[in-house]
Amino acid sequence: MDVIPLGPGFAAELRGVTLADVACDDAAYAAARAAFEEHSVLVFRDQEVTDELQLAFSRRFGPPEVTKVGSQGEGSHFVILSTIGPDGKVVPADHRLSLRNKANQLWHTDASFKRVPALTSILSARVIPAEGGETEYVSTRLAFERLDAGMREKLENYFAWHDYAYSRSQIAPGLATPEERAALPPQCWRMVWRNPVNGRGAIYLASHAYGVDGMEPAAGKRLIDELMTLATAPGASYLHPWRKGDVVMWDNRATMHRGRPWPAHEARLMVRTTISATEADGVGTMRSPSSQAAE
Secondary structure, eight states, X not given: OEEEEOSSSSOEEEESOOHHHHHHOHHHHHHHHHHHHHHSEEEEOSOOOOHHHHHHHHHTTSOBOOOOTTSTTTTSSOEEEEOXXXXXXXXXXXXXXXXXXXXXXXXXXXXXXXXXXXXXXXEEEEEOOSSOOXXXXXEHHHHHHHSOHHHHHHHTTOEXXXXXXXXXXXXXXXXXXXXXXXXXXXXXXXXXXXXXXXXXXXXXXXXXXXXXXXXXXXXXXXHHHHHHHHHTOTTOEEEEOOOTTOEEEEETTTEEEEEOOOOTTSOOEEEEEEEEOOGGGTOOOBOOGGGOOOO
């Protein structure tokens, strides 16, 4: 297996290994897992992807999430990210599917709004537009390391509140349904997570984050915005141009990502599996809801 660096200090392509290799062979899994812990974003090109293979590959890294209420693929282990309606045609720009795709164009970390956060997300390209629709990644580990020592020490003791409905409200009022709001109450997570393999810290951030626990709302939001700006500074990202057969996995403990726009009339179909984090993965402490910051 060859590891080819791609991004500015993170992200790599794995060559000479397939999803099937990782799913079935312990040595291939160990090598891929080591690369994942080191590089945070891994790219596999020219894969013959099926739902069954993607799920088998995903299970090597931990327990797969069950897709949340209100999402395409609800109740399964697959999140269907599509602009294709039931009639087989691309939905209009004001359709809920399009708006949800637009929400994914905000910088975010998958599942930070859930009681059980995510270790990794695995995304496969099934139908891609002729142009656009890339996914862009930044390393919140490298962003943490760019902070001065005093700020790093402070952040180790800070907690931020994350809410799915908050991020969706930035796109359209009511985009998060009442059922989603009820199923996904705000969660409060430590703002710095440390990788249990290499000890490196990363800022745990997302567009779902709206406040810092114990901090006046405006000041907390200002700190979050400053950290988001730092993490997403020009030159800090890896932009992945998709090809059919691509599979990309990323570390939700140490990265943020966002989708990029594509022509509204062109179809795009991606399938994501998400692996829940466990205590062994260095999950940050969750704060009790009794201390929730005001929105």
